Amino acid sequence: MTQLPAHCTAIRGAVLTYTGDPFVEGIEATRRYESDALVVVADGRIVAFGPAGEVAPQLPAGTPIEQLPPHQLLSAGFIDTHVHYPQLPIIGAYGEQLLDWLNQYTFPAEAAYANIEHARAVAHTYFAENLRNGITTAAVYGTVHPQSVDALLEVSEAHNLRTIAGKVLMDRHAPPELCDTAQSGYDDSKALIDRWHGRGRQLYAITPRFAPSCSPEQLETAGALWRERPDCYVQSHLSENLAECDWVAQLFPQAANYLDVYDRFGLVGPRAVYGHGIHLSEGELCRCHASHTALAHCPTSNLFLGSGLFPMHQAKRADRALRVGLGTDLGAGTSFSMLVTLNEAYKVAQLQGQPLSAGHAFYLATRGGAQALHLEDTVGSIAVGMEADLIALDLHSTPIIEHRMRYARDLDEALFVQMTMGDDRAVAATWVAGEKRYTRTPT
Numbered sequence: 001m002t003q004l005p006a007h008c009t010a011i012r013g014a015v016l017t018y019t020g021d022p023f024v025e026g027i028e029a030t031r032r033y034e035s036d037a038l039v040v041v042a043d044g045r046i047v048a049f050g051p052a053g054e055v056a057p058q059l060p061a062g063t064p065i066e067q068l069p070p071h072q073l074l075s076a077g078f079i080d081t082h083v084h085y086p087q088l089p090i091i092g093a094y095g096e097q098l099l100d101w102l103n104q105y106t107f108p109a110e111a112a113y114a115n116i117e118h119a120r121a122v123a124h125t126y127f128a129e130n131l132r133n134g135i136t137t138a139a140v141y142g143t144v145h146p147q148s149v150d151a152l153l154e155v156s157e158a159h160n161l162r163t164i165a166g167k168v169l170m171d172r173h174a175p176p177e178l179c180d181t182a183q184s185g186y187d188d189s190k191a192l193i194d195r196w197h198g199r200g201r202q203l204y205a206i207t208p209r210f211a212p213s214c215s216p217e218q219l220e221t222a223g224a225l226w227r228e229r230p231d232c233y234v235q236s237h238l239s240e241n242l243a244e245c246d247w248v249a250q251l252f253p254q255a256a257n258y259l260d261v262y263d264r265f266g267l268v269g270p271r272a273v274y275g276h277g278i279h280l281s282e283g284e285l286c287r288c289h290a291s292h293t294a295l296a297h298c299p300t301s302n303l304f305l306g307s308g309l310f311p312m313h314q315a316k317r318a319d320r321a322l323r324v325g326l327g328t329d330l331g332a333g334t335s336f337s338m339l340v341t342l343n344e345a346y347k348v349a350q351l352q353g354q355p356l357s358a359g360h361a362f363y364l365a366t367r368g369g370a371q372a373l374h375l376e377d378t379v380g381s382i383a384v385g386m387e388a389d390l391i392a393l394d395l396h397s398t399p400i401i402e403h404r405m406r407y408a409r410d411l412d413e414a415l416f417v418q419m420t421m422g423d424d425r426a427v428a429a430t431w432v433a434g435e436k437r438y439t440r441t442p443t
């Protein structure tokens with residue numbers, strides 16, 4: 001038995017977490033539920049976790065213990081693997097599909113981030129909402145302006161949140177004030193990597209917006225930068241909308257398929273995270289699997305923009321399961337809530353005759369996101385050594401949920417009710433690296 005540090009703190013209550021991928025190994029082998037557990041934290045990390053009866057005798061005398069109410073459940077913080085913080089001012093923009101939505105709403109909104117004060121103000125709102133919704137790790141797009149990333153990561157650092165972010169690379173098919181060049185995009189990204197990647201909990205993603213916004217020269221320099229700094233991330237968009245896919249085929253006639261556009265420039269591999277991936281061929285799915293390239297499923301966005309139905313059952317086929325996380329994809333996505341996102345993911349799966357169980361869904365929102373970001377040894381589950389990013393979910397967060405829960409027969413039904421009916425009100429508290437950073441105000 002290892003000696004726990006004298007300055008540790010503890011949380012006691014019911015715990016839900018995962019030790020592996022239930023799509024591959026099954027729920028029984030990967031889900032851990034403890035009805036009365038102790039999670040012990042010191043220096044921002046989990047130092048002990050187990051049934052309260054086993055862990056309590058190890059606690060140093062006088063360790064403060066926070067007891068959760070009986071209808072709360074402790075989980076790892078939620079992980080958002082794809083989001084655009086600059087688009088908060090255009091959430092819910094009416095009527096268009098992807099390419100027109102970008103031109104009419106998105107690009108004009110993103111032009112405002114030349115002003116770092118605007119960027120800072122939105123970044124504050126963004127992280128406050130994340131904490132209210134229990135999102136403790138996110139992979140975030142800035143705009144083309146490097147200062148959009150500085151503003152975001154300054155605020156992230158002040159909250160001590162783990163955030164991956166990148167300046168968007170785009171040198172064509174956008175208004176001139178939103179275009180960089182292959183060289184300036186490379187130089188600005190490199191300077192941001194030097195400033196931010198690995199500073200505290202901040203990480204950098206090389207971020208070519210998507211193939212249509214990047215000239216071949218720009219994709220080439222993006223790939224070159226990743227080869228120089230392979231510990232960084234790459235994030236982009238892939239196969240979201242059918243008109244987009246046709247356009248990519250016209251722009252890159254030599255490529256075998258959409259993924260191959262990125263592959264040819266060395267932008268596929270571990271720590272590459274592509275948003276959407278709705279209309280992929282079996283060959284592209286196999287290439288993602290073999291190369292450890294991840295997909296971010298963004299159901300509220302895909303439904304809102306009418307983009308299509310992500311084939312989760314194909315992406316997570318057990319014999320070649322991809323790394324898949326969930327994304328809010330704000331501002332094409334419509335909610336910060338991971339529970340609302342799970343609700344929509346369930347419906348997207350249902351429309352394909354492949355329901356998504358609560359056991360699989362809560363994995364996707366936590367450890368699945370961490371696996372997509374290659375951070376499964378750092379965040380996304382409750383286990384010794386993990387960073388202590390935690391949330392307390394209130395399973396009785398509204399009167400109708402409280403009523404419905406009286407009839408829940410088991411854990412699966414209770415969790416399914418949460419993902420069907422719950423939202424931000426279900427997050428009672430959020431801890432970041434062991435510090436409580438959000439407590440829901442009593443209603």
Ligand code: GUN
Pocket residue numbers: 084098102106209210237240301329332
């Ligand atoms: N494809 C290229 N840019 C974007 C964006 O900002 N949002 C979404 N949903 N798709 C994109």
Ligand code: ZN
Pocket residue numbers: 082083084237275329
């Ligand atoms: Zn996106």
